[in-house]
Amino acid sequence: MTTGKSYTCHIENSAKSNPLGGVIKLNSAKFVALDKYRRWTYVLHEVIHLLGFSEVLSQKWEYLAYNRKYTAAELTVTASVRGVTSKRFLKTPKVLEKARSAFNNPNLIGVELEEQGYYYNNINANNVSHWDARVMFNDIMVIRSISEMIISTVTLAIRR
Numbered sequence: 493m494t495t496g497k498s499y500t501c502h503i504e505n506s507a508k509s510n511p512l513g514g515v516i517k518l519n520s521a522k523f524v525a526l527d528k529y530r531r532w533t534y535v536l537h538e539v540i541h542l543l544g545f546s547e548v549l550s551q552k553w554e555y556l557a558y559n560r561k562y563t564a565a566e567l568t569v570t571a572s573v574r575g576v577t578s579k580r581f582l583k584t585p586k587v588l589e590k591a592r593s594a595f596n597n598p599n600l601i602g603v604e605l606e607e608q609g610y611y612y613n614n615i616n617a618n619n620v621s622h623w624d625a626r627v628m629f630n631d632i633m634v635i636r637s638i639s640e641m642i643i644s645t646v647t648l649a650i651r652r
């Protein structure tokens with residue numbers, strides 16, 4: 493198992509389908525070899541998955557303006573970009589607002605999701621779980637861990 497392999501899961505209550513807890517499984521031998529900052533950002537990355545930035549949990553996000561869950565069409569859009577067909581973009585209103593502001597581009601259709609395979613077997617590829625690292629380079633929710641991770645306004649807008 494690589495350092496990048498960790499697992500999250502969630503437990504749901506039946507009333508609102510919100511996660512009540514989760515588990516993060518780390519490769520302890522590799523995790524302790526990281527510096528303190530990278531350990532902190534690594535755990536925070538996994539916590540953000542537990543809080544809802546995942547394919548499964550995104551289907552339970554509430555569209556607060558309408559007091560219901562987002563439909564699939566309201567959550568993501570698929571387009572071709574840089575030769576990648578079927579590229580998915582997250583496009584909730586708050587994510588769009590923050591991304592358009594951050595990139596100073598009022599025409600963004602959403603924020604690109606990572607299409608690269610998740611370590612092996614394309615697990616999570618193109619799912620609602622990681623920003624495309626090409627676009628969100630050092631955001632804490634890209635698929636890789638580097639030494640200078642940030643928490644962008646776009647990531648903070650995920651659950652709003």
Ligand SMILES: [Zn+2]
Nearest residue numbers: 537541621622
């Ligand atoms: Zn992740």
